[in-house]
Amino acid sequence: MTDSASDALRSPSGFDLTPPDPEARARLEAALDPEEKRVLLSHGTEAPFCGTLLGEKREGVFCCRECGLPLFRSATKFESGTGWPSFTQPVDAAHVRQVRDTSYGMVRVETLCARCGSHQGHVFPDGPPPTGDRYCINSVALSFVPKGEPLPDPLGRGDGLA
Template structure:
């Protein structure tokens, strides 16, 4: 029943804004109305938005805090083949091992399994008039990407993740590396490099 009410509300709002048929046109409604149904109101780790705006690059902030998406094949970690650990760029929680990364051809880093089952929270995402499963960091709530059920064996899962939401720690490195594989952070502004 709730699904029918949500769909009815979506159709009514969509038509009221002159967007035509919801199944054909991409909606112009705010993501707040159409986006993920996050049930968790607080996260174990939180940061003031002003701190995040200073610490993250504009692309990292847009992806992780505003549920943005980087363009396909533009992220610095998409083609990364180094051994190591992929972490949340916001809170450094370990998310994926390079052992589970694969080339999905999608243009975004793709993984078939998590380092720990509890490292990512998944929720329904109804943005753009379709149903997807959003993947967020379970510690800080940062938007990472989406989970699809078309990955390789043994899990059959494909975590399609934005490079801008990831940090990378090389297996042999002693310090964290930022998205794109560059060590540390930019000396000029202290922001993580893209």
């Protein structure tokens, strides 16, 4: 692989965005519990006000539950009153893919992990400054890593600390 091809698979913040190969994907998916599979793999939604990360207030990073990619920093989390953890912006825009979603008779923007493609939630244009965005994310789609602790690295890519 050439350097330019390798660079194309890295986010501006330096994380490897190469999708998992089929064997790694099968291993990652096997590690998910039934509710995680329903949300992450089948584009489900957890019930509002039930997620374990809704009240998480410690400093740290919220990562993709499936592949470990850092998605949101605690400094961008805010109380939206919607019943799901809400954030104003991702760690790196390249870490969260946005896809038009017309399910349930409405038009929304679905958010997916840019590395593994797992469903995270939706983004809406009704958030607070500075972005005006509200990333409404399922708790079950995330894992929280307190500041200073190693990030999850289920793909063995050595991506660093929270």
